Amino acid sequence: MSILYGAPPSPFVRKVMLAHAFKSLPYQLKIVPPGSDDEGFKAASPLGKIPAYQTDKGTGFADSSVIIAYIEKTSTDVALYPSDAEDYAMALWYEEYSDTKMMEAFGALYFERVVGPKFFNHTTDDERVELAISKLIPTVLDYLESQITADEWLVADQFSSADVAVGAQLVGLIHADYQIDAQKWPKLSAYNERFISHELVQAQVQTELGMLNHS
Numbered sequence: 001m002s003i004l005y006g007a008p009p010s011p012f013v014r015k016v017m018l019a020h021a022f023k024s025l026p027y028q029l030k031i032v033p034p035g036s037d038d039e040g041f042k043a044a045s046p047l048g049k050i051p052a053y054q055t056d057k058g059t060g061f062a063d064s065s066v067i068i069a070y071i072e073k074t075s076t077d078v079a080l081y082p083s084d085a086e087d088y089a090m091a092l093w094y095e096e097y098s099d100t101k102m103m104e105a106f107g108a109l110y111f112e113r114v115v116g117p118k119f120f121n122h123t124t125d126d127e128r129v130e131l132a133i134s135k136l137i138p139t140v141l142d143y144l145e146s147q148i149t150a151d152e153w154l155v156a157d158q159f160s161s162a163d164v165a166v167g168a169q170l171v172g173l174i175h176a177d178y179q180i181d182a183q184k185w186p187k188l189s190a191y192n193e194r195f196i197s198h199e200l201v202q203a204q205v206q207t208e209l210g211m212l213n214h215s
């Protein structure tokens with residue numbers, strides 16, 4: 001069976017776990033932090049970042065986008081990439097936006113409120129929280145609000161890797177105790193509700209809450 005290395009509170013690990021869940025693909029989760037000395041992890045992730053992956057044939061590599069691209073090739077029953085070229089490009093773009101800009105903005109709040117205090121004995125920096133809430137996060141929410149045109153999903157109204165990536169970041173807001181204001185961002189707020197209430201996402205959230213509460 002394939003091995004996924006990482007820890008679910010990481011949005012990149014969450015993204016990969018959700019992609020497996022939506023595709024109904026089994027895997028073994030091996031919990032490791034970034035920079036772990038685990039030999040299998042080090043071989044798969046020379047940069048020391050999570051997530052990393054070892055396929056059931058023994059090939060090892062890292063990066064959430066690479067892992068999802070790999071599983072898309074091995075399991076085609078539930079396609080996560082749109083077949084149309086324009087839609088495919090947009091799905092890749094939203095994934096890139098999620099991994100960079102959303103990570104920067106949401107990660108700032110998530111670090112200050114959750115990861116820092118829980119894992120690094122770090123006192124919350126209120127100025128950084130204020131910056132995230134007043135500037136970084138609204139910039140992202142404004143952009144996403146402007147992009148949501150369909151009733152359901154981000155690209156061509158078909159569930160795709162874009163939703164997995166953007167949704168994985170939105171889940172982090174639950175842990176960081178941040179509510180999207182439905183008055184300011186009505187389309188995104190409805191999208192968020194749609195994603196979060198999916199039973200597979202709920203299962204992921206419960207797993208993470210269990211892990212965060214026992215760490």
Ligand SMILES: N[C@@H](CCC(=O)N[C@@H](CS)C(=O)NCC(=O)O)C(=O)O
Pocket residue numbers: 010011012034035047048049050051062063064065099
């Ligand atoms: N582009 C990578 C980013 C992975 C990443 O930055 N993971 C963080 C944890 S959320 C990490 O391992 N950071 C440790 C480091 O940068 O050394 C992906 O999509 O998997």
